[in-house]
Amino acid sequence: MPDLQEMQAIIHRGVPLAAAWGVELLAAEGGTALLRLPFRKELLRPGNTISGPALMGLADVAMWAALLSLTEGRDESVTSSMNVNFLRPAGAVPVLAEARLIKRGKRMVYGEILLRAEGSEELCAHITTHWAVITPSR
Template sequence: MTPPLSLAEIEAIIHRGVPLAAAWGVRVLSASAEEAVLELPHNPALLRPGNTVSGPAIMGLADMAMWAVLLAGSEGRDESLTANMHVNFLRPCGPGPISATARLIKGQGRSIFGEILVRPLETKDVSVHVTTSWVRGRPPDGPAR
């Protein structure tokens, strides 16, 4: 049996697979096959007028957080693709840092469903609620590690 991936390994896979994640400084704070938490640090390049993190950055972080769950549950060999993302902006996140907590709702079969809550890092107040569906892809022949 292969040992679970470390947080650093999941983060490295995300940074390779989505180079913007590395450029933005995205960090994996926790990850399991059920839930993952990612952090987007304060970055002036990602702010919109009003001194708050922009929608595209928030959506990118949410997508990466869901992928972290899938990577943790597949020994880093996930080839799933985002099929749909529904985003509700409830309140501004502020300038960051922000966190995205992704939770797997349905992971069996070809269709995958998840929920992501985005909030300023040091608060429980949800700023953005995301639901997402993914289509499971065929895993590659070798490990991603």
């Protein structure tokens, strides 16, 4: 199993936008992952809060990290649906994403991602997602 630094490199190669945004992998194990999106002025929307597209991108990468934690860093599965409920503005601060797989089948994966502003216990978004399982070529 790759360590966190190796796993973060896999994520940054697989999703170059995550690298451009500076997304950090803080933990990944057993179908769960914790990621951090650092504050970046270019991710703000009017109202001085992190934009919805940035939050959705973070959530998507977090779920992939949770999948990678079960597949030794090799997973080519893709998002097939995402349901996002924005609960409150994140603000102009770093955002944490906690992802967990709820059901992992042969063809589909279902998971949940909780987003919160760093330093806050209140959720800024609740996301559920389905992924289509694609087995990596060997």
